Amino acid sequence: ATSPVRITLAGVGISSLFLALTLAVLATSRLFAFASLTFIGGSLFGRGWDDVNAAWPFAVAGLGLSWLMAQPLNILxxxxxxxxxxxxxxxxxxxxxxxxAAVLGGTAVKVAGLVGFVGLVIPHVARFLVGQDYRQVLPASALVGAAFIMACDIVARNVIAPAEVPMGVVSAAVGVPFFLYLLRRAR
Structure with missing residues (x-):
């Protein structure tokens, strides 16, 4: 039988493989390298109101629809x-x-780039804070996720200032130990 843990591990492995291939292509090409690396590493650098204006309709619609999905998810x-x-x-x-999830995740990636482990860590933290009811978990995940991204961005900008560490590195520093904890707990 295929367990959720095995599926998650397979997803992480496949994601890591394609990330390595993408980085190899970028390393051999200087065209769009900075923008691509900023996207892959995750960053709020250079983001402004234009990005917010482009994202908010999808975010608001997605959050509204997630509220409608809460009760069916509770039943599931x-x-x-x-x-x-x-x-x-x-x-x-x-x-x-x-x-x-694809719409909300795509909206977040459009603004912040690829920031690993947010989708894995934050829902668990939200459940710990508010319980199992998706009517509370979904909005709590949005708020805790936004706070987590902001905290990661602040750390990423200041840990080796004036240089900036990719935000994904900071989120991975929190996410990897948490992921290992979840795997250990699932046994």
Whole structure:
């Protein structure tokens, strides 16, 4: 049987492989290297109101739709069989949740670049803070995630000032130990 932990590990491995290939291509090409490396490493450098204006409609729509998805997600926690018996269309709910996560994740990546471990760490922290109810977990994840990104950006800008460490390095410094903790706890 394929467990969520194995799927997560496979995803991390595949992601790492493609990141290494991307970095190899960028290392051999000077064209767009700075912008690409800034995107891959994650950064709020150079971001302004134009970026906020481009992102907010997707963020607001995604957060609104996530509020509507909260109750079906709460039912889904009970298991597929129970959820189906309660009238939930399990597959449709999973696909809708995946599409919603893609829109919200894509919006965040558009603004901040690739910042690893946020999607893994922050929902767990939010659940710890507010409990299991998705009506609280989803907005708490948005707020805690925004605060985490801002904190990572502040550390990234100041740890070796005047140079800047990629924000993804800072988030990985928090995310990797947390990820290992989750793997250990899942055993």
């Amino acid at each position: 926690i009970l298991g597929d069989d129970v959820a189906a018996e309660l009238g939930l269309k399990v597959e449709r709910t999973r696909w809708a949740g995946l599409a919603l």
